[in-house]
Amino acid sequence: MKKYIPFLLVPVALAMAAGVLAPKLASEETLRAEARAMIASATGAEPVLDGPVSFAVLPWPSLSIGGVSLEDPRARLDVPNVRVVLDLLPLLAGRARADHIELTDAKLTLADPGDGLAALGGFIAALGTAGSRGDLVIINGSVGIARGSAVDMLVPQADLTVGWRGGGSVEVAGKAVWRDETVEIDGRLTGLRALAIGEVGGLTLSLTAPLASATFNGGARLAGGPVVSGDLNVAAGQLRDALTWLGMDAPTERGFGAFELRAMALLSAQGAMLSQARLDLDGNSGIGAFNLRIDGARPMLQGSLASETIDLSPYGELSLSSPHQGGWSREAIDLGPTQALDVELRLSAGRVRLGDADLQRMAASATAKGGRLSLTIGEAEAWGGLFRASVQLSPRPAGPGMNVRVDLSADDVALGAALGELFRFQRLEGTGSFRLSAMGGGTSFMDIAKGLGGAFTLTGSKGGLVGIDVGRILARLEKRPLSGGDLRGGRTPFADIEVDARIADGIVKLDRLDLSSDTLHVALAGESPVASRALDLSGVAELVRARTAAKAEARTSDARSGASPNTLGSGGEGAPAVAGVVASLTGAGTPAVPANGAELSSPPAPPPSSSVAFALPFIVRGDWQRPIVLPDPQALIRRSGAGRALLGTSEKLDVSAPAPAP
Numbered sequence: 001m002k003k004y005i006p007f008l009l010v011p012v013a014l015a016m017a018a019g020v021l022a023p024k025l026a027s028e029e030t031l032r033a034e035a036r037a038m039i040a041s042a043t044g045a046e047p048v049l050d051g052p053v054s055f056a057v058l059p060w061p062s063l064s065i066g067g068v069s070l071e072d073p074r075a076r077l078d079v080p081n082v083r084v085v086l087d088l089l090p091l092l093a094g095r096a097r098a099d100h101i102e103l104t105d106a107k108l109t110l111a112d113p114g115d116g117l118a119a120l121g122g123f124i125a126a127l128g129t130a131g132s133r134g135d136l137v138i139i140n141g142s143v144g145i146a147r148g149s150a151v152d153m154l155v156p157q158a159d160l161t162v163g164w165r166g167g168g169s170v171e172v173a174g175k176a177v178w179r180d181e182t183v184e185i186d187g188r189l190t191g192l193r194a195l196a197i198g199e200v201g202g203l204t205l206s207l208t209a210p211l212a213s214a215t216f217n218g219g220a221r222l223a224g225g226p227v228v229s230g231d232l233n234v235a236a237g238q239l240r241d242a243l244t245w246l247g248m249d250a251p252t253e254r255g256f257g258a259f260e261l262r263a264m265a266l267l268s269a270q271g272a273m274l275s276q277a278r279l280d281l282d283g284n285s286g287i288g289a290f291n292l293r294i295d296g297a298r299p300m301l302q303g304s305l306a307s308e309t310i311d312l313s314p315y316g317e318l319s320l321s322s323p324h325q326g327g328w329s330r331e332a333i334d335l336g337p338t339q340a341l342d343v344e345l346r347l348s349a350g351r352v353r354l355g356d357a358d359l360q361r362m363a364a365s366a367t368a369k370g371g372r373l374s375l376t377i378g379e380a381e382a383w384g385g386l387f388r389a390s391v392q393l394s395p396r397p398a399g400p401g402m403n404v405r406v407d408l409s410a411d412d413v414a415l416g417a418a419l420g421e422l423f424r425f426q427r428l429e430g431t432g433s434f435r436l437s438a439m440g441g442g443t444s445f446m447d448i449a450k451g452l453g454g455a456f457t458l459t460g461s462k463g464g465l466v467g468i469d470v471g472r473i474l475a476r477l478e479k480r481p482l483s484g485g486d487l488r489g490g491r492t493p494f495a496d497i498e499v500d501a502r503i504a505d506g507i508v509k510l511d512r513l514d515l516s517s518d519t520l521h522v523a524l525a526g527e528s529p530v531a532s533r534a535l536d537l538s539g540v541a542e543l544v545r546a547r548t549a550a551k552a553e554a555r556t557s558d559a560r561s562g563a564s565p566n567t568l569g570s571g572g573e574g575a576p577a578v579a580g581v582v583a584s585l586t587g588a589g590t591p592a593v594p595a596n597g598a599e600l601s602s603p604p605a606p607p608p609s610s611s612v613a614f615a616l617p618f619i620v621r622g623d624w625q626r627p628i629v630l631p632d633p634q635a636l637i638r639r640s641g642a643g644r645a646l647l648g649t650s651e652k653l654d655v656s657a658p659a660p661a662p
Contacts, residue, residue, distance in 0.1 A: 031055050035063045038084055038098040042134030044166075045070045051080075061086040079106040100135035100163075108143045109151060124170075124195055124222060135163040138174070154178075160185065167193040179245055184208040189220065198223035203230070212242040216265070225269045232265035232274070239281065255314035257282050263290075270295040279305060282314045286349075298370075299341035304348075311353040328446040328531065333402055343368040357382060357421045371395045383421075384431070385413035401443035406454075409435045415460050425624075430463015430497070438503060449530040450506040458499040465492040468629065471520050474543040474614055477631070493517055506530050510537060519544055526620070535627055537620035545613045 031053040039047040051066015065082040081104040087097045143155040160174035169190040176183050184207070191201030203220040207213065218230010236242040239259035240250045250256045263277035271293040279286050290303035345366045352359040362380035367373070372394040380387050389408040396403055410418050411433045418434075420426040438454035441447075469490025492515070500512045506529060513524040521544055526537030617632035 028053055031063060035065055035082075035084055038063075039068065039070075039082075039101065042098060042101055042136070043070060045072060073111065075108060075110045077106060077108050079103045081105060098134075100137055102137045102139060103141060104139045106138055106141040108141065110143065110145045110154075112145060112147050124189065124192065124226075133165050135161070137161050164192075167196075178209075179247075181209050181211060181245060195220065195222050203228055209245075211238070211245050212236040218265075227266070227268040229266045230264070231262075233260070233262050235260040252315045255282055257314070271299075274303075282311070284310045286310070286347075300344075301341055302344045304346040307347075307349045309351045309353075310347075310349045313353055313355055328444070328449045330444045330446045332400075332443050333445070341368070342370070352380070355421060356417075359387065383410065383413035383418040385433075386411045387413065387418075396441055401441060401447065403439070403441040404448055405437075405439040407437050409433075415458075415463060416466075427466045428460070428463065428497075429466060429491075430460040430494070432458060432460025432463070432497070434458035434499075440506075446531060452503050452506050452530050454503040456499070456501040456503070456508075458497070460497045461495060463494060463497065465494065465515065468492060470522060470541050471517075471543070474520070474541055474616060477614070477616060492520065492522075494520070503530070513539070517544075524620070528624075533624040535620050535622055535624070539618055539620070541616050541618060542612050543614040545611055 032049055035053050036047055036049060048069045048071075049065055049067070050069060053066070054064045056062055056064065063084040063086070065084070066080070068077075068079045068082045070077040083102040083104070085099045085102065087099040138158060138160045141155075141158045141160065142153065143158065144151040144153045155176050155178055158174065158176035160172060160176065162170070162172050164170040169188060169192060171189075172185055172187045174185055176185060187203075187205040189195075189201060189203050191199070195201040198221070200219045200221050203216065203218060205214075205216045207215075212235065214232070214234045216228070216230055216232050218228060220226065220228045236259045238257055240256040242259070243250050243256070258281070260280040261274075261277065263274040266273040266275075271291070273292075274290040277288055277290060279288065284307060286305040286307035288303060288305035290301065293300045293302075343366060347362075347364045347366075349362050350360065352362045359377075359380040359382045363378040364380075365374075365376045365378070367376075373392070375389075375391045377387065377389040387408070387410045390406070392403075392405045394403050395401075408422070412431060413433070414430075415432050415434075416426060416429040419428055434457060436454070436456050438452055438456075440449070440452040442451065467490075470492040472490060494515045495517045497515045498512065499510070502509045502511060508528045508530060510525050510527065513522075515522040515524075521542040522539060524537055524539035526535070526539075528535050528537070617634075619630050619632070620627055621630065622628035
């Protein structure tokens, strides 16, 4: 084997000698002509060599050019340093052929393409009919778009390997910086000749960035405009950050984390159609279809999504009350996100979790058009009953801000859960139904609250009022009217409750709140400004006894005292005192007590099945979060035999609040 070593070293020696002598023997004109021919063959365009041309053999045979520019009606390429690396075997046979061309600091400036997809389709069709072959290695390149005298930088930095075979394929691999993020690129387009004559070619593309990634595998067609169809996969670790990177805002202030979309996609200049789409976002999964059109006056997104279970808690709570404990927000409301595009989306789910609310078999829709936004829950099973809701936002016809309308209804629901989750009101229990219709306008929620209008009704049964035990308080005050004590704590059971309220000019006018049971009746009315949320309510709480029990008690008392049923005993606190309180509550005034103990006129007749044992007017002050219940002191003093003499006429104190009609 050793005897063949000298023969193997001969080519090496010849290559080294050529490396030393060739640069000296070749003229620059010859080298320039060879370089120009190889670049023209690779690019299909005639280059302009601006700088000197030199030849080097080591470390690999190559031509170095000081500057090259190529110009086309659609683009201009300026490269200060070009290196044409030669293929060794053709070179040994006396022919120069480029293995690949290295472009350092290349700057590609595209003419404003107008219809960018049409320009791209024309470029690909030209490659399909050209016979050029090339392999470009781009080092620290950039891409800009000329708009008048200015150039918008599209890709500030790119390191790519681009290879094409005229009539065959184009391959791109490497990385580029876009919007300050590095994007890994790997793509292949095959069937260039078929694409040039209107047939279908193949396309695979992978884009990977720190914030998002996308892959596509399918086919492409140029006839009638570029169209691609195939399998699309898009993923992001945090969709909110990815949308910001793409120059878009997330629709809500919360949520939009882990995201993945897999679908059959049809992409064209008119928009995108996604079928058999599987969407995973924030742990939720759904299957549906979407259609995005961008060829109209405004972009339009339509779609539907179905899911077994959806948790919407990451995006906020289903609450119509203000999250600001100190008052309504004064920040200006921005409708900008609703004006970016028109949207028609439909959602159906077997179960939806929204904050503490659990909605089942829900059908909902979201529509945004011309700056108007409508969110609708057509029907859902919630809180043991049925729930419907609609929220509509629209720009005000004159002036800044927006108009808001809210309509919701709930039938046969658990009132405690429903009112607690919708209005943060957790003091009412039982089963019932309610309706709310409210509308207003302004630049902030505070402005809307000041001019709000609408109506609210509620009916319920077999429940309780949490936070106060009215029956216990009345029973105690009936026996010891001036005992005082803490009125808070406990629960007031009721058989039925009815609420009627109107909202006008930002003021809630409570026309009626009636709460009743076998032993109790409470009536309440008054006003509350929505903006300040202060309470100005007055009412009457009545302790009710069954008619038979009242008659038996009256007979027992008469037997003991020897007095007739409607006469006043000597300073007693029996039925005449109750009659006086009832008369004052019903507007009859305080009954006069004859000095000789003569018989009093009878009070208004109670309902056939019950009688009022004790009635107490009261007022409610404070605010929605901290209501304060204050009994009327005059009624308590009148109830007390010892204190009645100190009271004098009612006009002296005049602190009793007017009572609502029972």
